[in-house]
Amino acid sequence: MWIGVDAHKRVHQAVAVGRAGEISERTIANTPEGWASLLAWAQQWPERLWAVEGSGSLGRGVAQFLAEHGQRVHEVSPKWTAQRRRTQRKPGKSDRLDALAVARLLREEATTLPLVLPAEEAVATVQLWSRLREDVVADMTRVRNRLHALLLLCDPTYKRASLI
Numbered sequence: 001m002w003i004g005v006d007a008h009k010r011v012h013q014a015v016a017v018g019r020a021g022e023i024s025e026r027t028i029a030n031t032p033e034g035w036a037s038l039l040a041w042a043q044q045w046p047e048r049l050w051a052v053e054g055s056g057s058l059g060r061g062v063a064q065f066l067a068e069h070g071q072r073v074h075e076v077s078p079k080w081t082a083q084r085r086r087t088q089r090k091p092g093k094s095d096r097l098d099a100l101a102v103a104r105l106l107r108e109e110a111t112t113l114p115l116v117l118p119a120e121e122a123v124a125t126v127q128l129w130s131r132l133r134e135d136v137v138a139d140m141t142r143v144r145n146r147l148h149a150l151l152l153l154c155d156p157t158y159k160r161a162s163l164i
Helices: 032-042 060-068 078-086 095-112 121-154
Strands: 002-007 011-018 021-029 049-053 073-076
Touching (some): 011 095, 021 032, 049 060, 073 078
Parallel strands (some): 049 073
């Protein structure tokens, strides 16, 4: 069984896919209780493989929960899901369609998808701070570039090098 999870802030959508196609789906709260209910639901299938879209961001909690409980979990980039969704016969956007695209991608390319490993708390904290730093640097660069563009609009003789 291949189970794809489309992760969001408040809820996650999961779809289970077998060899013949979609078998079942489940919507859960993005809480430890919701993650536990998702695992309990999936235990009806003795063999299962998971993929979580965005396991380093909104899906981190559920991905780590599953990995810590001995489940094999793979990361799926939202870009891959969007590409897969566009190639479907019935194009559209919904959480169920995204979860289905994640599950199908997992079924077809599991060996090439990154594996999610349980993170030690100290390592996870450093990774989180590192990602936050990267976001802040990117935001500051955008603000700085926007400021330079505005200064050029206000004063065409403004030279970027004069402020550096």
